[in-house]
Amino acid sequence: MIDNILTTLIFFPLLAAFVIFLFFRSGKATMWAAFVASVIELIMTMPLMFNFNKGTAAMQFVEKVDWIPAFGIQYHLGVDGISVLMIFLTTLLTAIAILGSFTYIQKRRREFYLAMLVLETGMVGVFLALDFFLFYIFWEAMLIPMYLIIGVWGGPRRIYAAVKFFLYTLAGSLLMMLAIIALYFKHGAITGVYTFDILQIASVTYPAEFQIFVFLAFFLGFAIKVPMFPFHTWLPDAHVEAPTAGSVILAGVLLKMGTYGFLRFCLPITPIASIKFVPLIATLSVIAIIYGALVAMVQEDIKKLVAYSSVSHMGFVTLGIYAFNPAGIEGGILQMFNHGIITGALFLLVGLIYERTHTRIINEYGGIAVKVPVFATFFLIFTMASIALPSMGGFIGEFLVLVGSFQAFSDYAIVAAIGVIFAAVYMLWMYQRVFFHKLNPKWEKLLDVNVREVIYMAPLIILVFWVGLYPETFTSYMHESVANLVENIQAVKVALK
Amino acid sequence: MGQSIIAIMPEVLMTFFAIGLLVIDLVASDEKKSGIAYFGIAFILITLLLTIPVGGFKIVGFDGMLVWDSYAYAFFVVFSIAFILGSLGAVDYMKRLGINKGEYYIILFLSIIGMLFMVSATDLSILYLGMETMALSMYIIAGFNKWNMRSNESGIKYFIIGAFSSAIFLFGLSYVYGYTGSTRYAEIAQMISANGLDHLSLKLGMVMMLAGLAFKISAVPFHMWAPDVYSGAPTPATGFMTVAPKAAAFGALIRFIWVALEPATASWQLFFAILAVLTMTYGNLVAIAQNNVKRMLAYSAISHAGYMLIGVVAANDLGYQAIALYMIIYGFMNIGAFTILSQMKNKGVIEDERLESFAGLSKSNPLTALAMLLFMFSLAGIPPLAGFIGKFYIFAAAIKSNFVWLAIVGVLNSAVGCYYYMRVTIFMYFKEPEYEVENNLQPAGAIVTFIATVFVILIGVFPTFFVNLVKNMVI
Numbered sequence: 001m002i003d004n005i006l007t008t009l010i011f012f013p014l015l016a017a018f019v020i021f022l023f024f025r026s027g028k029a030t031m032w033a034a035f036v037a038s039v040i041e042l043i044m045t046m047p048l049m050f051n052f053n054k055g056t057a058a059m060q061f062v063e064k065v066d067w068i069p070a071f072g073i074q075y076h077l078g079v080d081g082i083s084v085l086m087i088f089l090t091t092l093l094t095a096i097a098i099l100g101s102f103t104y105i106q107k108r109r110r111e112f113y114l115a116m117l118v119l120e121t122g123m124v125g126v127f128l129a130l131d132f133f134l135f136y137i138f139w140e141a142m143l144i145p146m147y148l149i150i151g152v153w154g155g156p157r158r159i160y161a162a163v164k165f166f167l168y169t170l171a172g173s174l175l176m177m178l179a180i181i182a183l184y185f186k187h188g189a190i191t192g193v194y195t196f197d198i199l200q201i202a203s204v205t206y207p208a209e210f211q212i213f214v215f216l217a218f219f220l221g222f223a224i225k226v227p228m229f230p231f232h233t234w235l236p237d238a239h240v241e242a243p244t245a246g247s248v249i250l251a252g253v254l255l256k257m258g259t260y261g262f263l264r265f266c267l268p269i270t271p272i273a274s275i276k277f278v279p280l281i282a283t284l285s286v287i288a289i290i291y292g293a294l295v296a297m298v299q300e301d302i303k304k305l306v307a308y309s310s311v312s313h314m315g316f317v318t319l320g321i322y323a324f325n326p327a328g329i330e331g332g333i334l335q336m337f338n339h340g341i342i343t344g345a346l347f348l349l350v351g352l353i354y355e356r357t358h359t360r361i362i363n364e365y366g367g368i369a370v371k372v373p374v375f376a377t378f379f380l381i382f383t384m385a386s387i388a389l390p391s392m393g394g395f396i397g398e399f400l401v402l403v404g405s406f407q408a409f410s411d412y413a414i415v416a417a418i419g420v421i422f423a424a425v426y427m428l429w430m431y432q433r434v435f436f437h438k439l440n441p442k443w444e445k446l447l448d449v450n451v452r453e454v455i456y457m458a459p460l461i462i463l464v465f466w467v468g469l470y471p472e473t474f475t476s477y478m479h480e481s482v483a484n485l486v487e488n489i490q491a492v493k494v495a496l497k
Numbered sequence: 498m499g500q501s502i503i504a505i506m507p508e509v510l511m512t513f514f515a516i517g518l519l520v521i522d523l524v525a526s527d528e529k530k531s532g533i534a535y536f537g538i539a540f541i542l543i544t545l546l547l548t549i550p551v552g553g554f555k556i557v558g559f560d561g562m563l564v565w566d567s568y569a570y571a572f573f574v575v576f577s578i579a580f581i582l583g584s585l586g587a588v589d590y591m592k593r594l595g596i597n598k599g600e601y602y603i604i605l606f607l608s609i610i611g612m613l614f615m616v617s618a619t620d621l622s623i624l625y626l627g628m629e630t631m632a633l634s635m636y637i638i639a640g641f642n643k644w645n646m647r648s649n650e651s652g653i654k655y656f657i658i659g660a661f662s663s664a665i666f667l668f669g670l671s672y673v674y675g676y677t678g679s680t681r682y683a684e685i686a687q688m689i690s691a692n693g694l695d696h697l698s699l700k701l702g703m704v705m706m707l708a709g710l711a712f713k714i715s716a717v718p719f720h721m722w723a724p725d726v727y728s729g730a731p732t733p734a735t736g737f738m739t740v741a742p743k744a745a746a747f748g749a750l751i752r753f754i755w756v757a758l759e760p761a762t763a764s765w766q767l768f769f770a771i772l773a774v775l776t777m778t779y780g781n782l783v784a785i786a787q788n789n790v791k792r793m794l795a796y797s798a799i800s801h802a803g804y805m806l807i808g809v810v811a812a813n814d815l816g817y818q819a820i821a822l823y824m825i826i827y828g829f830m831n832i833g834a835f836t837i838l839s840q841m842k843n844k845g846v847i848e849d850e851r852l853e854s855f856a857g858l859s860k861s862n863p864l865t866a867l868a869m870l871l872f873m874f875s876l877a878g879i880p881p882l883a884g885f886i887g888k889f890y891i892f893a894a895a896i897k898s899n900f901v902w903l904a905i906v907g908v909l910n911s912a913v914g915c916y917y918y919m920r921v922t923i924f925m926y927f928k929e930p931e932y933e934v935e936n937n938l939q940p941a942g943a944i945v946t947f948i949a950t951v952f953v954i955l956i957g958v959f960p961t962f963f964v965n966l967v968k969n970m971v972i
Contacts, residue, residue: 070964071893108860133889137880144874147919151927159927163919170879170915174908177889181896181904 005048006061006077009087010125012041013094017117027109031102034113038095041120045091052084054476057484059130059199067134072184072195076131081481082263082333083127085474086256089340090127092459093252094120097245099456100348104244104355105153112153116245119145123253127260132180132196136173139257143169146246146254154241161234161241168234172224179217183269186210202268208276215273218266225258228281228318229288232311239307244351247303251310252344256336259317263329267321267485271492274322281322282405282412288315290415293422297429302360305430306346309386312419313339319416320401324489328404329482330475335397337474338385338467342394345382345460349375352453356446362430367439371446376435378449378457383431385464387424393467504558504565504617507548507573511610514540518606522599531592531941533599534584537606541577548573555971561681562620568970569617571821572748576609576741578828582945583737586836589939590733593842596642605737608634612741616748619756621670621680624749628666628713632659635742639730651729658712658722666709672702682757690760703758707768710753713746714802717775724783727795732848735791736835739798744824747805751817754809755972762812770810770903777803777910784917790838791850793917794831797876800914801827804888807895807907815894818967823887825963826875826956830884833949834872837865840942855921857930865938866925868950873918875953878911883956886964 016037024030053060059078067075079087098116105112122142129135143166151162180196187201188194195201206214224231235255239247266274292312299305313335320332353375354360369376381392388394398420406413449457467474502509517540518533525532548570555566584602591597611634614627636659640652674680676699677688694700708719715723727735754765780800787793805823808816841849859866875884888911895904938946956963 068961068964070961070968111863137885140880140885144870144879147922148926151923159923162927163916163923166919167912167916171909171912174912175905178892178896178901178904178908181889181893182901184893185897 004063005044006063006079006128009041009044009048009091010077010121010128012044013037013117013120013124016040017114017121020117021114024110030110030113031098034117035095035098035102037117038091038098038120042091042095045088048079048084049088052079052477054081055480057081057480062130067131071133072193072197073133074131074195074197075134076197077128077134078130079128081478082485083260084477085333085337086127086253086260087124089256089337090120090123090253093248093340093344094123096344096348096456096460097248097252099452100248100351101243101245102452104351108152112149112245115145115149116249119149119249123249123257126257130198132183132198132201134196135198136177136180140170140173142254146250149246149249150238150242153243154246156241157237158241161237164234165238168224168231172221172231175217176221179214182210183214198264202265206270208272211270211273212276215266215270215277218261218270219277222258222261222266223284225261226255226314226318227258227311228284228315229291229311230284232288232292235311236304236307239310239347240301240303244347244354247307247347247351248344251307251347252340255310255314256340259314259321259332259336262318262321263333263485267324267489271489272496274489275324275493275496278322278324278409281318282409285315285319285322286412286415286419288312289319289419290422293419293426297422297426299426300361300363302362302430302434303347303350303354304360305362305426306343306350309423309426310339310343312423313343313386315419316398316401316416319405319412323401323404323408324486324493325404325407326479326482326486327400328408329486330478331397331400331402331404333478333482334393334467334471334475335401338393338397338464341460341463341467342382342385345378345457345464346386348456348460349379349382352449357443362433365434365440365443366437367435368443368446369435370439371443372448374454375449378461379435380431381461381464383427385468387427388420391465391468393464393471395468396471397467500556501558504556504563507544507565507569507617508610508613510544510547511541511606511613514544515603515606515610518599518603522603525599527597530597530599530602531588533602534588537584537602538581541580541606541609545573545577557619561683563614563617563623564619565617566971568752568817568821568972569613569748571967571970572616572744572824573613574966575744575821575824575828576612578825579737579741579744579832580605580609582828582832582836582949583733583741585941586736586832586839586945587731587733588941590731590839590942594642594731594848596644596731601638601641601734604634604637608638609741612745612748615745616752618749619682619752621673621682621753624753625663625667625670627745628749629663631742631745632663632713635659635738638734638738639726641734642731647729648731649729651726654722654729655726662709662712662719665705665712669702669705669707669709672698673706676702682753685757686759689758694761694764703761703765704768707750707754707765710746710750711772714743714750714806715776715799716772716802716806717779717799720776720779720799723799724792724795727798728789728792728850732791732835732839732850735795736832736839739794739831739835740824740828743798743802744821744828747809747820747824751809751820752972755812755817766810766812769806770900773803773806773810773903774906775803776800776806777907779803781910781914781917784914787917788852789850790852790855790921793852794834794838797914797917798831800910801831801876803910804891804907807900807903808891810900810903811894811898813894813898815890815897817972818970819887819890819894821967821970822890822960822963825967826883826887826953829949829952829956830872830875830882833946833953834869834876836942836945836949837869837872837938840938852920852924853931855924856928858925861930862938865946868946869925870922871950871953873921875957877915877918879915881954881957883953883960886957886960
């Protein structure tokens with residue numbers, strides 16, 4: 001199994017969905033079967049994590065088969081230090097999101113869990129594909145189940161949110177498709193080999209003007225996904241309207257694909273353009289950090305607040321990546337991981353309380369800490385993690401990003417640091433209004449978390465402290481890959497001077 | 498002489514089989530008319546097997562009037578797909594409307610003979626004959642539901658405008674003949690490369706001929722017949738008409754401009770680039786406003802013609818391969834969608850084409866809704882479905898020829914176009930039904946839907962077989 005572990009990881013959820021579709025008729029059975037499948041998938045990620053060779057920047061567990069030879073398209077998979085954590089994050093969050101939906105999803109349960117499994121195939125595929133064509137297929141195919149998850153099981157404005165999410169992402173990725181085709185022909189013209197192989201395409205230096213065209217097309221696709229300011233307007237709608245599991249996956253995994261795209265494609269393939277556009281990206285990142293935080297501050301809906309906080313936190317990731325130094329990029333990747341855990345957990349907690357109260361408006365709460373002490377503790381942990389309290393995951397990520405960006409462009413780093421303070425303001429203020437003050441008599445009979453909810457929160461709590469106290473476990477995966485990436489781009493930088 | 502017979506063999510075989518179908522029609526009782534569709538399918542499959550071109554196959558017949566080659570064969574595959582799915586998908590519909598007559602399937606079958614002449618013609622007179630054979634059959638098919646006013650209107654409208662466009666084509670042809678002294682593609686090309694294109698009558702003739710062909714592929718501004726004809730014709734017939742005749746017109750157009758107008762490539766590239774932009778944009782923008790699914794698909798057919806025109810503009814080998822592949826894929830997804838549409842009905846209404854009729858379909862008929870969802874996303878060009886492969890190929894052709902701006906217009910159009918396909922899925926999945934939906938696919942319709950779904954997924958994931966089919970084409 002270890003030989004084809006990546007293929008197994010990609011297609012196991014799809015296969016599971018198909019088997020479940022054929023043999024399980026009731027919603028309840030499907031629900032459990034899907035959960036078991038997602039846990040098996042998570043367990044299958046473990047051999048990948050343990051057998052991963054941390055001493056090399058090369059692709060590992062590579063699988064390569066001709067797929068459409070007429071166009072040099074291969075079924076090419078591999079994992080390196082940049083993607084390995086994302087795989088773990090994806091399988092973990094999918095299992096948790098499925099478990100977290102057991103009572104939340106009441107209608108058409110069967111279809112919901114099948115959609116989740118199909119979605120997982122797409123997400124894992126995106127992080128593992130090393131062929132542009134394959135990558136693009138997973139990248140887009142994933143939109144269909146997500147569109148259905150938002151549109152069928154979402155809130156009151158779900159149709160608007162689903163369509164907006166779909167069209168926004170599609171518009172960005174279509175231009176990316178043109179850039180991919182252009183790269184294919186350019187690479188063919190330079191080397192004589194026509195291939196969609198990402199590694200081969202990245203091994204050639206392209207003319208600066210061409211790089212700028214490709215970069216801009218990629219940038220649009222990824223910036224919409226991250227989302228960077230000013231392409232973020234789909235995010236609050238999609239996050240707020242999506243069911244809890246949808247929000248968790250959106251925030252936890254889908255947003256990471258944008259930043260992953262920057263790391264995997266923009267930096268290696270278009271280094272000259274990347275260097276040229278640093279001021280633009282750093283500016284947009286800083287705007288996202290400050291703007292996201294300010295808008296989060298005035299939100300009345302907890303879920304919307306968490307959604308805008310995502311914009312702010314993802315700003316740190318892009319800022320770190322474009323610092324082009326090990327601290328910045330490692331911080332960025334770690335922050336991707338952290339943000340997945342923390343924001344995922346916050347969305348789960350918001351969904352959990354919403355199931356009991358059917359409201360997310362901050363002012364309708366108040367003083368519930370006395371009624372739901374365990375829930376309040378959970379929420380406090382992730383509030384603190386989100387505002388980057390030392391000893392928690394968020395701190396390490398943001399700290400590394402700030403260190404890295406301070407070396408590269410100190411002005412931006414100073415403004416970004418202010419964003420950390422804002423985060424404390426909006427998160428703590430929200431926490432205070434929801435959990436403290438006088439108890440709103442409406443919530444006299446509010447029930448605390450049950451065993452199932454503790455089970456799915458527990459791994460997230462463990463991870464958030466683990467990253468905070470001993471980040472080396474996670475950063476050790478990326479050292480080599482990041483060092484290699486930094487080395488290459490610094491060499492281009494020196495050559496440009 | 499022997500070679501000429503082989504070159505024309507597909508048409509000869511098809512004609513024999515058509516006569517066979519007429520005979521079967523005589524002996525078949527009224528309830529058994531569907532059998533003609535099944536026989537037709539068997540006959541076309543036999544012809545398809547007997548005429549497979551082997552390795553670089555190219556047979557020139559009748560002193561260069563027509564050829565049978567892998568290029569014509571690829572288009573024959575498109576016609577066969579359209580016929581098989583289109584006639585099988587029509588069976589239930591025709592029965593329900595009480596017009597299940599043998600002629601329907603026979604005329605569809607005959608129209609394919611005309612189409613075969615069109616794509617294998619290397620002489621303008623053969624091209625014209627093929628075009629008329631096809632067009633006359635299509636006029637009858639469009640008006641086949643003779644008790645329905647819209648179908649009548651469709652037939653008449655198609656006939657008048659079609660005749661008009663044929664006349665323009667013929668008039669242009671006379672100019673070209675007058676100037677070059679020949680109707681053979683190769684000789685026209687020789688004349689043009691020797692004497693240039695700088696002659697008013699030649700230019701006028703060319704433009705009129707290209708306009709005549711543009712009518713057949715419903716390119717804007719020669720499209721005005723399409724929405725009414727497509728939405729008036731019996732639904733399964735529309736599915737067929739948006740695929741096969743269009744493929745034939747594309748096949749003929751490409752061979753004509755590729756061979757005869759090869760020396761003047763740059764000038765017709767501009768002509769078709771303008772048509773492509775207009776066609777895509779117009780089709781997509783108007784389709785958004787439609788609340789009738791059939792009419793929406795009619796405008797979508799116009800926009801797809803626009804995408805395929807990008808392949809014409811590219812004027813490289815990828816371009817015409819892309820068009821043939823796109824037509825194959827379009828055949829599966831579009832006829833699949835029309836088959837499902839043709840079976841929408843509810844109390845008192847035998848044909849329900851409104852968008853609202855799809856509301857809640859995912860609950861009452863989950864599998865039908867899933868198939869329709871796949872067709873819609875495939876038409877929108879979302880991977881891993883077949884439609885994406887077609888679009889990808891088209892855009893690759895454009896970029897290869899440095900028509901990046903056209904590719905950008907194309908993808909922006911795809912994004913816009915995605916919206917109206919999504920509207921169908923919104924109704925099927927996100928909305929509650931307003932009334933009891935009835936869409937119990939009848940056996941034949943279910944088979945068509947199943948075949949189309951399988952191919953839409955299969956070509957999307959493993960396109961190699963069809964990619965090789967079009968890669969082997971030589972003109």
